[in-house]
Amino acid sequence: MPVHNADIAAIFDEIADLLEIESENPFRVRAYRTAAQSIRSLGREVTALLDQGEDLTRLPGIGKDLAGKIADIARSGHSEDLDALHKKTPAALTELMKLPGLGPKRVSALYHDLKIRSLDDLRKALEAGRVRDLSGFGAKTEVRLLEALRSEAGEERRFKLAVAAQYAEPLAAYLEKQKGVGSVVIAGSFRRRRETVGDIDILVTARSGREVAERFVGYDEVDRVVSKGTTRSTVILRSGLQVDLRVVSKVSFGAALHYFTGSKSHNIAVRRMGQQRGLKINEYGVFRDEERVAGKTEASVFESVDLPFIEPELRENRGEIEAARKGRLPELVELDDLRGDLHAHTKATDGHASVREMAEAARDRGLDYLGITDHSRRLTMAHGLDPKRLAAQGEEIDRLNARLEGITLLKGIEVDILEDGRLDLPDKALAGLDFVVGSVHSKFELSRKRQTERILRAMDNPHFTILGHPSGRLIGERGAYEVDMERVIQGARDAGCFLELNAHPERLDLTDVHCQMARDAGVLVSVNSDAHSTMDFDLLRFGIGQARRGWLEKDDVLNTRSVKALRGLLTKK
């Protein structure tokens, strides 16, 4: 059974939890967590690095000791250190740590004083009233824990970015209407455009923190107030989304925005740089002794540690600080750079609008061209196109191109990649098209080897141009199919193909890490809406967010090209 990066990271995180419960050296605990994060965000499999004899200590946060442990886990699939910890400390205690209000100290007290070793033990002890008498616990904690157990709050719930936007953006607008409120910014992972967010951080500048907090907790979608203070407050909305409000003064705005945008590990790295320069960086500013030396703008915070401005999407401590120091930050692609969209459906299959309506909607959003890509015949559910209907659609596109102003329609198809790597339509039917998006819509469960070969074979078809939603995942619903993305990207380069970054909020596929890999390999990425209605072109902004997280510049994105340049690239194959 192959060991993936996520498996190694999970083992390190569990070790960190257990060491923390046993009150081990907190810096040692941190080392495990840092290493876990480092491995998780790696673009390549650790096992592949090891096979090639790479030195793992070159990875950030991995020293000689952990490199050895990683090698052991990669070889055997398990960790002797973790096994040893389990002998002393039950594994289920890490579950307790996930409950709100329970950290390592309290879990340790529950275990050592009350012999609680599982969620079930905890429930029984709470109901028997034994927990409240423990030092550090009380009646309120007891109630809170019982509630958490009932609502299964132990499970982490994350919201897709587009869903979070639906709740957060109106709330921000509501806060802006308050008198005395200056800026309102949604910070946190939302601002970094992560594909899902755990909670929302709203940053506000205002004269009176008390008044803003009052208005905040009075918002009519608030279900529960978790905490309320003059600078910080937290509520849970009826949707279950947690929102944190932070109020700061104008002079602190930049420092606070930087701090509350995160990520946490990016912030720590920047603070350490401050420390090395004799500066203290917190959410109120940058200070030398008692004197404020920066913090009104984010740029001033970066400047204080001799860095240029780093875009929020890059702030994951995945090399952006190093790149900034060397003046090698990418100039990230922007929504306005997109000249066209190469994935859209119509009424002919499972879309909701005609070709003409889709064309006009794309034009109204400022696009110069739109590729029509309905499904192919295998998708009978979607009434997929056979060669005859595809040809008829081509004629319709020719007629519209002759009449429509300000937009060029391109003839395409989203053709199914069959189990053996053949395409769902004959070459003859594909030959008359401007481009071909090929996608996997079936047989997700193939082995990694067969799935990879299936896709590689499909890309070898002379008409194949873009690999649609390359990993096949649906965020929060269905994981990616097993596939060797490194080989797929190499294959795309060798075959002269492109990869799609599907902008649909449920897909956002390519992932950020894979975008970076494509960029490094010189494979262009097409940021496509996969629109099924005229409204769906709005989704492109989420695709661009993901592209920016993947370090993509304008030139790395296929559909920033003009129609003419695009045609040149499409026919090169």
Added chain:
DNA sequence: GCCGTTTTCGGCCCGACTGTTTTCAGTCG
């Protein structure tokens, strides 16, 4: 356990809020 503009030992980010407390520990972000 990692790391080096404080380089191979001695550091390791920083502050707010809550609850259980009489001055603070624990948790959280």
